[in-house]
Amino acid sequence: MSEHRRIRSLGVERPGQGFFFEYDEGPPGEGQVRLETLYTGFSAGTELTFFKGTNPYLHSRWDGERGVFISGEAGQHFPVPFLGYMEVARVVESRTPAFQAGQVVSTTYAHKSGHTADPFHDTLVPLPAGLDPILGIYVAQMGPIAANGILHADAEFFGANVPRLGAGIAERPVLVIGGGVVGLLTALFAKNCGAAEVVIADPSPFRRQVAAGLGLEAVTEAEAWSLAKSRWHHGGGDRGADVVFQTRAHADALQTALKALRPQGVVIDLAFYQGGADAVRLGEEFHHNGLSLRCAQINRVPRGLGFTWSRRRLALETITLLERFGDDIKKHVITHIVPFDEGPDFIKTLVETRPDFLQIVFKSAG
Numbered sequence: 001m002s003e004h005r006r007i008r009s010l011g012v013e014r015p016g017q018g019f020f021f022e023y024d025e026g027p028p029g030e031g032q033v034r035l036e037t038l039y040t041g042f043s044a045g046t047e048l049t050f051f052k053g054t055n056p057y058l059h060s061r062w063d064g065e066r067g068v069f070i071s072g073e074a075g076q077h078f079p080v081p082f083l084g085y086m087e088v089a090r091v092v093e094s095r096t097p098a099f100q101a102g103q104v105v106s107t108t109y110a111h112k113s114g115h116t117a118d119p120f121h122d123t124l125v126p127l128p129a130g131l132d133p134i135l136g137i138y139v140a141q142m143g144p145i146a147a148n149g150i151l152h153a154d155a156e157f158f159g160a161n162v163p164r165l166g167a168g169i170a171e172r173p174v175l176v177i178g179g180g181v182v183g184l185l186t187a188l189f190a191k192n193c194g195a196a197e198v199v200i201a202d203p204s205p206f207r208r209q210v211a212a213g214l215g216l217e218a219v220t221e222a223e224a225w226s227l228a229k230s231r232w233h234h235g236g237g238d239r240g241a242d243v244v245f246q247t248r249a250h251a252d253a254l255q256t257a258l259k260a261l262r263p264q265g266v267v268i269d270l271a272f273y274q275g276g277a278d279a280v281r282l283g284e285e286f287h288h289n290g291l292s293l294r295c296a297q298i299n300r301v302p303r304g305l306g307f308t309w310s311r312r313r314l315a316l317e318t319i320t321l322l323e324r325f326g327d328d329i330k331k332h333v334i335t336h337i338v339p340f341d342e343g344p345d346f347i348k349t350l351v352e353t354r355p356d357f358l359q360i361v362f363k364s365a366g
Contacts (some may be wrong), residue, residue, distance in 0.1 A: 002027045002034060002093050009113035010343040011081040015053040016351055018344030021081035034093040040111045041086030041137035042360040045272055050080050051351050054274040080108040088136035106139035111362060125315045134361060135326045143318025144311055145298045147183035149270045151309055152296040153243045156266050160304030165317050166193020169243055173197040175224060175230045177257050178247035179207030181359050182270055184333060186245045187216050188325050193276045206356040213332040221256055229259035238262055246273055251279040258285045266292040336360045
């Protein structure tokens with residue numbers, strides 16, 4: 001049996017300052033596996049909210065029984081020792097026949113040097129031998145976030161009888177607002193699922209260039225609604241996109257998404273907002289065109305699909321996507337590979353200088 005080991009976890013000591021939290025971990029118990037981290041992906045949209053102090057959990061407490069936030073009662077406090085959910089690890093010891101030493105798995109346990117996992121409770125997805133392990137950062141959660149957005153669009157058309165991922169958007173025009181990682185993966189899923197057209201909109205020239213490198217048509221956010229209304233004409237006054245996937249955490253982006261829809265269209269919202277929504281005008285297009293707004297939150301698949309569409313199934317759909325587009329994603333989307341030891345300093349520089357970036361990956365020294 002293995003010995004105790006020291007684990008380091010990249011967290012936030014106070015606003016704007018990262019640090020390493022350390023603790024000792026004992027040998028794995030019966031049924032558990034010991035993991036050694038290879039790569040851990042930084043989810044900027046979520047994790048920078050802790051560095052900036054804007055995350056709602058720093059100001060409110062989530063009441064899970066009633067499903068509401070209680071303001072004025074912080075659910076989390078600094079220091080925040082654990083962040084992240086995009087890990088790739090090697091099994092170095094297994095006490096279950098389900099996994100063998102040497103296997104590479106995608107999982108979600110935060111930016112840590114290692115982890116002891118219980119396969120009955122933790123998501124552990126073995127990666128195919130031919131897949132570059134660095135792409136595994138997307139398999140356990142980030143890819144399923146995007147795939148779940150597609151599934152929510154499917155449910156708008158098929159209800160609980162979705163025959164396959166993307167069936168609802170096949171041969172339909174799709175607009176994606178936001179050229180971040182979630183937006184790009186969602187657009188690639190739409191393309192892979194047979195959407196008639198996929199257009200991605202973002203105000204950043206850098207992100208539009210990345211989208212173009214992935215073979216996606218990219219426009220500015222200001223151009224998005226006009227393009228949708230002029231190109232996608234369904235007869236009479238019926239103009240616009242059937243579905244808009246909204247992935248930018250800005251109220252004006254949500255308003256653009258609503259503006260781009262055809263009458264009775266739907267926005268599938270994957271954004272994580274931290275502020276108000278003054279730019280959203282519910283008395284305008286939302287009201288006059290009879291629109292729908294659906295939140296696609298990763299902890300919930302559409303109602304009625306829970307038995308057939310698990311997180312693991314969405315992860316397997318992600319592997320299929322990566323097998324087709326993985327080389328392009330590695331070339332264009334993964335913009336920074338940073339040694340794990342340099343994590344705190346790198347994130348501090350990132351917050352202070354805001355360079356062009358998309359996916360940051362911390363690489364283990366091992």
